[in-house]
Amino acid sequence: MDLRDLYQEVILDHGKNPRNHRFPEPHNREGRGYNPLCGDKITLRLQLDGDTITDVGFIGQGCAISQASCSTMTEAIKGKKLPEVEELFSKFHTMLTSDDGSDDPDALGKLAVFAGVREFPMRVKCATLGWHTLNQALRSEGGEATTE
Amino acid sequence: MTEASPIAASSPAAFDVQRVREDFPALHQDVHGKPLVYLDSAATSLKPQSVIDAVAEVYARDCANIHRAVHLLSQRATVRFEEAREKVRAFVNAAKKTEVVFTRGTTEAINLVAHSWGRAYLREGDEVLVTELEHHSNIVPWQILCQQAGATLVVVPMTDRGEILREAFEEQLTERTRLVAMAHVSNALGSVLPVAELIALAHERGAVVLLDGAQAMSHVDVDVQALDCDFYAFSGHKLYGPNGIGALYGKERLLEGMPPYQGGGDMIRSVTFEETIYNELPYKFEAGTPNIAGAIGLGAAIDYFSSFDAHVVHAHENAVLRYATDALESVPGVRLIGTAPGKVAALSFLMDAAHPHDIGTIVDSEGVAIRTGHHCAQPVMEHFGIAATARASLGMYNTTDDIDALVTALRKVQELFG
Numbered sequence: 001m002d003l004r005d006l007y008q009e010v011i012l013d014h015g016k017n018p019r020n021h022r023f024p025e026p027h028n029r030e031g032r033g034y035n036p037l038c039g040d041k042i043t044l045r046l047q048l049d050g051d052t053i054t055d056v057g058f059i060g061q062g063c064a065i066s067q068a069s070c071s072t073m074t075e076a077i078k079g080k081k082l083p084e085v086e087e088l089f090s091k092f093h094t095m096l097t098s099d100d101g102s103d104d105p106d107a108l109g110k111l112a113v114f115a116g117v118r119e120f121p122m123r124v125k126c127a128t129l130g131w132h133t134l135n136q137a138l139r140s141e142g143g144e145a146t147t148e
Numbered sequence: 149m150t151e152a153s154p155i156a157a158s159s160p161a162a163f164d165v166q167r168v169r170e171d172f173p174a175l176h177q178d179v180h181g182k183p184l185v186y187l188d189s190a191a192t193s194l195k196p197q198s199v200i201d202a203v204a205e206v207y208a209r210d211c212a213n214i215h216r217a218v219h220l221l222s223q224r225a226t227v228r229f230e231e232a233r234e235k236v237r238a239f240v241n242a243a244k245k246t247e248v249v250f251t252r253g254t255t256e257a258i259n260l261v262a263h264s265w266g267r268a269y270l271r272e273g274d275e276v277l278v279t280e281l282e283h284h285s286n287i288v289p290w291q292i293l294c295q296q297a298g299a300t301l302v303v304v305p306m307t308d309r310g311e312i313l314r315e316a317f318e319e320q321l322t323e324r325t326r327l328v329a330m331a332h333v334s335n336a337l338g339s340v341l342p343v344a345e346l347i348a349l350a351h352e353r354g355a356v357v358l359l360d361g362a363q364a365m366s367h368v369d370v371d372v373q374a375l376d377c378d379f380y381a382f383s384g385h386k387l388y389g390p391n392g393i394g395a396l397y398g399k400e401r402l403l404e405g406m407p408p409y410q411g412g413g414d415m416i417r418s419v420t421f422e423e424t425i426y427n428e429l430p431y432k433f434e435a436g437t438p439n440i441a442g443a444i445g446l447g448a449a450i451d452y453f454s455s456f457d458a459h460v461v462h463a464h465e466n467a468v469l470r471y472a473t474d475a476l477e478s479v480p481g482v483r484l485i486g487t488a489p490g491k492v493a494a495l496s497f498l499m500d501a502a503h504p505h506d507i508g509t510i511v512d513s514e515g516v517a518i519r520t521g522h523h524c525a526q527p528v529m530e531h532f533g534i535a536a537t538a539r540a541s542l543g544m545y546n547t548t549d550d551i552d553a554l555v556t557a558l559r560k561v562q563e564l565f566g
């Protein structure tokens with residue numbers, strides 16, 4: 001087990017300096033995510049125009065993995081259409097949880113830096129918190145996503 | 149009764165920690181290719197071989213239900229089960245064996261009192277007093293009870309060092325306080341509460357007092373008669389015993405006046421569809437086949453712990469804790485959470501560079517097992533305005549070498565995140 005597989009430079013950088021760490025105005029969707037095990041919290045807001053996410057940002061606190069994952073996610077989904085976003089999450093989730101990882105790491109771009117999380121099953125929830133929060137924001141206009 | 153053991157009274161040199169370590173097989177393994185450094189005994193302590201053997205022997209030899217059959221195996225199991233109860237009685241110095249009820253652990257013991265005593269005696273307008281540093285297990289059962297009874301849950305605030313002071317306690321104690329439920333030792337911070345003094349104050353007001361002793365049993369003296377507590381709840385697995393077994397001590401007078409907690413076998417004397425006559429103490433509260441092997445294993449754990457002078461063990465742990473406090477304070481960017489003067493066996497801390505969860509993963513990769521999170525004490529985290537801490541906690545087998553390994557691992561965290 002090599003820690004550098006988990007804590008890649010991109011993750012350390014985004015953990016320390018999360019991108020889109022602000023609430024976009026205007027916005028018409030909000031999701032709140034919470035990991036009760038470690039107390040990680042994320043509030044995500046986005047502007048959905050038709051089926052395109054035109055702007056997105058979040059305020060959160062938590063471990064480097066959870067914050068970096070949310071940060072890279074906002075970069076990856078901005079300007080994307082919902083079906084593309086769904087496919088991205090599905091690929092991301094497969095990379096973290098399946099035995100042989102992603103069959104198509106290139107499709108994930110920068111998100112592929114999280115591949116190492118698969119070796120740390122206790123941390124998969126940290127890496128998916130932002131994505132679950134996104135799902136919750138898209139599905140409803142309230143409530144709270146949790147990793148449990 | 150001493151709140152914490154005297155530090156200077158006995159020489160730590162009299163305690164051969166290396167020999168103790170030989171008794172704990174789980175210590176002798178590598179994790180991630182590094183020798184295990186176990187600093188999570190507040191979550192669960194490791195088990196000595198004698199406890200593991202005692203549990204195995206129940207299943208290998210005396211595998212029978214208790215208090216029932218006339219055959220020899222059942223007789224042996226019953227005798228050993230009741231011997232274990234006597235060991236618990238002696239260990240906490242209860243007046244009578246009938247005052248010791250076996251439970252699944254601390255949580256079940258607290259819930260037993262909340263359900264049985266609470267539903268029988270708590271009335272609308274009454275108050276239940278807890279402290280700000282409680283584990284969720286000593287908050288939620290009372291919250292549920294208060295909602296059902298129309299009573300109020302009142303909280304004694306703690307100081308920024310993590311202490312519960314007499315003055316703050318007295319301020320919240322009223323003539324409506326019917327029950328006080330508080331920790332003997334804080335699980336998140338290690339603070340030892342001045343329980344003897346607080347119990348006396350509560351009794352002056354006529355309140356009943358339950359102590360949550362989950363974190364106390366192996367780190368401070370527990371003498372329920374000297375403390376004069378009405379209930380004392382604890383778990384075996386934090387006292388080097390098996391999981392799934394613990395006990396509730398209750399004063400006989402109170403237990404006699406309480407209805408059963410659960411209905412089932414062993415808690416009855418006779419049953420017809422019209423009427424059930426309950427068994428005598430403590431069986432009235434032990435419905436169903438109990439954790440027989442667990443209780444016998446707990447007895448073995450008490451035997452093991454009692455083979456040492458408890459004050460010598462406490463002095464050893466306190467010496468390691470002082471060493472750890474100094475060592476962590478010398479690491480730049482480390483902040484200790486919980487700095488009460490009377491403190492045992494646990495060190496909660498934060499690092500500027502990294503979140504507790506990242507600290508936990510990185511030190512684990514160095515073989516060092518610590519706990520990270522809110523430690524089931526979210527109000528404590530709230531008090532300090534944080535979501536989580538990293539916590540290193542001690543058992544009798546820990547050494548200053550373990551602390552050095554932790555500090556080395558924390559430097560790795562700084563390298564990576566610094």
